[in-house]
Amino acid sequence: MAGTYTFTIIKPGAVANEHIGPILNVINTHGFHISAMKLIRLRTAQARKFYEVHMGKSFYDALIEFMTSGPIVVIILEKENAVEDYRKLIGNTDPTKAEEGTIRKLFAQSVQKNAVHGSDSDENARIESDFFFSKSERFSIFDERDF
Numbered sequence: 001m002a003g004t005y006t007f008t009i010i011k012p013g014a015v016a017n018e019h020i021g022p023i024l025n026v027i028n029t030h031g032f033h034i035s036a037m038k039l040i041r042l043r044t045a046q047a048r049k050f051y052e053v054h055m056g057k058s059f060y061d062a063l064i065e066f067m068t069s070g071p072i073v074v075i076i077l078e079k080e081n082a083v084e085d086y087r088k089l090i091g092n093t094d095p096t097k098a099e100e101g102t103i104r105k106l107f108a109q110s111v112q113k114n115a116v117h118g119s120d121s122d123e124n125a126r127i128e129s130d131f132f133f134s135k136s137e138r139f140s141i142f143d144e145r146d147f
């Protein structure tokens with residue numbers, strides 16, 4: 001059964017351009033519930049750990065520099081089939097390939113400054129949510145399961 005939550009980041013470029021409110025509006029109007037949220041600035045060591053699967057790739061150092069360049073919003077979102085539905089809503093990693101109406105089409109500046117991150121699997125949604133939030137910082141609408 002598909003999981004009921006995913007993890008997202010509103011990245012520094014979108015925060016700096018005052019897109020937090022408009023992005024949250026798109027998220028809410030597409031049926032996602034905000035179950036945890038905070039505005040933080042990543043330290044370099046944290047960013048390197050979070051993006052360790054990309055270590056060694058050509059864009060890794062620039063990615064770390066960008067993701068630590070200013071505040072970000074980290075969020076856990078709940079909805080049936082959350083991971084897949086949110087990936088559809090954010091669109092292609094490259095905004096020039098993203099469909100009309102997707103968050104990246106609306107708010108991304110480039111592949112690197114692509115407005116938002118979204119977990120690519122239920123397992124990564126769990127790992128990424130646990131990376132930023134303790135149990136006492138989460139407020140589930142699906143109270144029958146372990147969140």
Ligand code: CMP
Pocket residue numbers: 054059063093111112113114116117118
């Ligand atoms: P995201 O999928 O959220 O997490 C990894 C990020 O690396 C990705 O978003 C992009 O911002 C960035 N990224 C992926 N591919 C490239 C690329 N070819 N050039 C620059 N940045 C990239």
